[in-house]
Amino acid sequence: DLISCRNVLIYLGLHLQKKLIPVFHYGLKNSGYLFLGTSESLSSHKDLFKTISSKHRIAQRKATAIRPGAFTAAMSQNLHQHPHEAQRNHEADIHLISQRIVLDEFSSRYAVINDEYQIISVSAGLQVYLDPAEGTFQNHIVKMVRSGLRVSLRAALNDAKKHKRKIDVESATLKFDDGIRRVGITVQPMPQLGDESGLYMVVFHKLNKLENELRPNAASGANTEDHSELVEQLERELSILREDLEKTVQDLEASNEELKSSNEELLSMNEELQSANEELETSKEDVQLSSEALQQTHTDLENLLASTDIATLFLNESLQIQSFTPALEEVYNITSSDIGRPINHFTHLAKVMPDYPNPATVVKTGTTSEDSIELQDGRHMLRRISPYRTAAGTFSGMVVTFIDVTKLRTAEDLRPKLRSRLVEAIEASGLGREDYTLRVANQRDPRA
Missing domain, CATH: 3.30.450.20 (PAS domain)
Structure with missing residues (x-):
């Protein structure tokens, strides 16, 4: 379910990395996860893994038919066969050879592609339908297919991807060694590999020859019918192109709306950031004032305690x-x-x-x-x-x-002595009593 290989690939050469990533793909279950280090990537193996988080380097396995090491294992198994199994293996080889001949000579040609239209696997003989352009190689089936099939193939791929169902197209014509034939195109999603596999099988069917090739004696009638069929094909291709153009325009309009929305969100975020910056500046000033007031209070307290x-x-x-x-x-x-x-x-x-x-x-x-x-x-x-x-x-x-x-x-210690002296003085003068009440007094103090 999960393979974690963090900060290991960076110490390996490119040739080893290219060999190791398919091994990870083979070892994982369908929709399993691969966890790499922050300095590692799967840029050269997008056909095997789907990026889940580019930041954390988490990728999910795509369901493909690639099985690294399968041929090595098969060869190793054959080396250890016992002699008494030779006859049975010989009969099996005849059966396999017969199946191979039927598949190669009489069956349709196909290719397995991912949701980005990149070719993952192909059958033998598919080259008669492909015409790779000169220059840098581009692993894109629409760009590699022969020009007479591109419009129909693109339309079939778009419909199959949109509706998640099998699409059949029989409007294309192509010139082969035995003459001009109709070509049927079938695009079949591959849900058996998982609901989120994103894989499609593109099958090319070689159909019947055009009438003018089958009846060379009726040249004029054949030409007229051929021209009518050509006009119908061109009209169909033109209709498909118009649909593609409309879809492209709709996609561009939707992208434009999303860009406008994103721009408005960015402007709103910019205003919020400016507002937050102003609030931060205000908070900074408040904190500075509070810090100064706290410092002043601390200084006052230190002076108070010291004094x-x-x-x-x-x-x-x-x-x-x-x-x-x-x-x-x-x-x-x-x-x-x-x-x-x-x-x-x-x-x-x-x-x-x-x-x-x-x-x-x-x-x-x-x-x-x-x-x-x-x-x-x-x-x-x-x-x-x-x-x-x-x-x-x-x-x-x-x-x-x-x-x-x-x-x-000290005053409390002197209090009894002072009280005793006061009592003695009052008793000696006869002007007072021990309870300090006044017995005789002049009606008027001459000093008043």
């Missing part, structure tokens, strides 16, 4: 460092080259650093937690952990801030 005194750390779900502010170096021994590493791999400058909560828990609850830590230099920090909120409104990772609360902690 703030609050140590901020951004962690992902695996506690890996995404970014941080320069002030974080007062809490961790960390540099800008450490981005992407887990925070637990670094030493800190705190006396005791509480463990970080599970990021999944922080993201799930969406709550903020706080811890107090003391640095080795005596400063106090408030560690605040919050979930990282994305632009889409979801949570991803954590934001950790370290706020210096040393002054607040």
Whole structure:
């Protein structure tokens, strides 16, 4: 069903390629496929394969009678015959010779052609109907047939190809060695080889002689009848030519319409491409503006992070460092080259650093937690952990801030002492009570 031979033929010579392609044809089933490489082609074997995809180098086998190696196999078989089979083979040879004589001397001549009218196979004796033109050889049966048969043959081929049925024509005359005879032409599609075979058998029948050749004594009557028959033949050929001309004109008109349609489609595609190009230019400008705005925002953010005194750390779900502010170096021994590493791999400058909560828990609850830590230099920090909120409104990772609360902690430590002194001062002056309520006051403050 399929033969794949990719990028092999290019390493073989032309003579080997011409021998190998028919072998592929013989090995494939009817309508089987041949798959070649992108640098290989079947240009010299179009009679054996039909191109399915020129881009991908896929071809389909045409049903033909060519069987490479058949004669070699037959010769090899004859060499291995036993002596006791000689008599039987001799009788078979007589039968085959008789069949050959009947076929050669008494049967019609034929040719097998493809759908492009190229000759695939011929019978013996067909040369009496052919007259190849001088110059470059053209494997086209209409161009090779004798001039008296071309019109009728072309008409029969066109009808058979159009209607997919057998066509018989008996209007042609041709001069042979025994005189002028009518020639019948039969074009028979070959569906037995497959519905898509595209093969036709062209058979030439030698019919009766013209009357003037059979009755030489009645010259005048024969000439008159011959002239009438000639006129009828010419009229038939003229009618066929007119039909061919009309068909050609119709085909040209159809091709012209297709070309016009294709031209309109190309113009439409050109306009669409221009429109797409303009949209692309507009999109390019929008992207450039967005990129500039994003760059400006990034610069602003970098300046903001660099100028703030609050140590901020951004962690992902695996506690890996995404970014941080320069002030974080007062809490961790960390540099800008450490981005992407887990925070637990670094030493800190705190006396005791509480463990970080599970990021999944922080993201799930969406709550903020706080811890107090003391640095080795005596400063106090408030560690605040919050979930990282994305632009889409979801949570991803954590934001950790370290706020210096040393002054607040010092003020809290001085608060009891200051309160004790204030109480002592109020009791000594007798102007107030411990609950800070005013007992006696002047009605008017002289400083007011």
